[in-house]
Amino acid sequence: MSVTANTRNSSRMPVVFFGHGSPMNTLERNRYTEVWRKLGESIPPPKAILCISAHWYTEGTAVTAMSQPKTIHDFYGFPQALFDVQYPAPGDPQLASRVRELLAPADVGLDESWGLDHGTWSVLKHAYPGADVPVVQLSIDGTQLPQFHYETGRRLAPLRDEGVLVAGSGNVVHNLRLMKRAGGAPFDWAVRFNEKIRDALASRDHRALIDFEKIGEDARLSVPTPEHYLPLLYVAGLQGKDEPMSFVVDGYDLGSVSMLTAVAGMPAR
Numbered sequence: 001m002s003v004t005a006n007t008r009n010s011s012r013m014p015v016v017f018f019g020h021g022s023p024m025n026t027l028e029r030n031r032y033t034e035v036w037r038k039l040g041e042s043i044p045p046p047k048a049i050l051c052i053s054a055h056w057y058t059e060g061t062a063v064t065a066m067s068q069p070k071t072i073h074d075f076y077g078f079p080q081a082l083f084d085v086q087y088p089a090p091g092d093p094q095l096a097s098r099v100r101e102l103l104a105p106a107d108v109g110l111d112e113s114w115g116l117d118h119g120t121w122s123v124l125k126h127a128y129p130g131a132d133v134p135v136v137q138l139s140i141d142g143t144q145l146p147q148f149h150y151e152t153g154r155r156l157a158p159l160r161d162e163g164v165l166v167a168g169s170g171n172v173v174h175n176l177r178l179m180k181r182a183g184g185a186p187f188d189w190a191v192r193f194n195e196k197i198r199d200a201l202a203s204r205d206h207r208a209l210i211d212f213e214k215i216g217e218d219a220r221l222s223v224p225t226p227e228h229y230l231p232l233l234y235v236a237g238l239q240g241k242d243e244p245m246s247f248v249v250d251g252y253d254l255g256s257v258s259m260l261t262a263v264a265g266m267p268a269r
Contacts, residue, residue: 013160014043014265017235018123018169020054021253023075026085026122032259033126035249039263040127047163048092048134050099050156053119054170054228058139061152062109065096069135070115087121092134095164099138102155111139119169140230146210149230153237160265166238168231172197173222173258186252193222194250194258197232201245201262206236222258232262239264 016039025033055074056062069091073083093110100108116124120137140149159166173190196215200208210233212219223229239245243265250260 011161012240012265013046013163013165014263015160015235015238016043016165016167016264017232017260017262018167019171019250019259019261020119020123020169021171021257021259023078023082023118023122026118026125027081032249032251032261035261036123036126037129039248039261040129043165043266046133046165048095048136049124049128049165049167050095050136050138050159051116051120051124052138052140052166052168052231052234053117054140054174054231055117055119056114056137056139057142057227059141059143060109060139061103061106061141062111062114062139063096063099064091064114064116064137065093065110066091066112066115067093069137071121072115072117074117085121085125087116087125087131089116089124089128089131089133089135092136095134095136098159098162099136099156102158103152106152114139123167123169140227142227146212146226146230146233149233150206150210150237153234155237156234157238160238166234168233168235170228170231171257172229172232172260173252173256174228175221175224175256176254177224178221178256180255184255186255186258187221189218189221190252190256190258193218194252194260198247198250198260201236201247204239204245206239209233209236222256235262235264
């Protein structure tokens with residue numbers, strides 16, 4: 001389906017999973033970044049954005065609560081132009097408090113020290129280049145099992161009717177240890193795992209998404225550590241019962257990183 005499908009007849013915000021890939025996508029115009037740009041143009045203007053990024057992986061749960069979050073350059077070995085990127089979107093302390101309220105009785109810390117990491121700004125730099133929409137990040141509690149993250153997503157559902165765009169940012173397949181630096185065809189195991197997750201998203205088989213490790217060796221290779229996969233579970237938890245999941249772009253980088261971007265709640269034309 002086209003990412004320019006009309007969502008403006010609905011007051012409920014869609015939810016998005018961005019396969020963000022390399023931070024260099026911030027500086028590039030390619031088929032992934034073009035889709036992110038078109039998504040920003042086609043989704044109704046949000047009052048604020050709540051992002052669950054693979055790159056804020058913590059013990060416990062926290063939400064950024066500052067009024068002006070800093071741009072975090074949480075990587076190394078890239079050109080200076082990438083370190084020069086700033087994404088000066090305002091924060092939203094009221095939204096942070098609302099997130100804390102929705103997730104109670106879980107203990108959610110109001111964080112004043114983190115900011116916006118590249119899992120967030122590398123995609124928003126294309127989707128919302130003006131950096132004029134308030135952005136809040138929710139951390140991923142690395143001590144919790146996948147079911148916890150799915151249920152946390154479900155508890156955030158009221159935000160969709162309050163004008164908040166909730167976005168997960170990670171990658172379904174993310175194995176940098178085995179990446180092909182010279183490029184080339186994706187590994188067979190990466191394609192198989194990505195397709196199985198796509199099928200589960202399309203059929204709304206959320207149990208299969210939560211129990212992804214049961215896929216076996218393909219899952220072990222595709223998700224050697226969980227932080228890039230878990231943001232997808234928040235998006236799945238936010239998917240409405242009758243909402244389709246649209247796959248607006250997909251592909252592979254470096255042989256072992258899948259670039260699937262999926263949207264729930266964007267009706268087909």
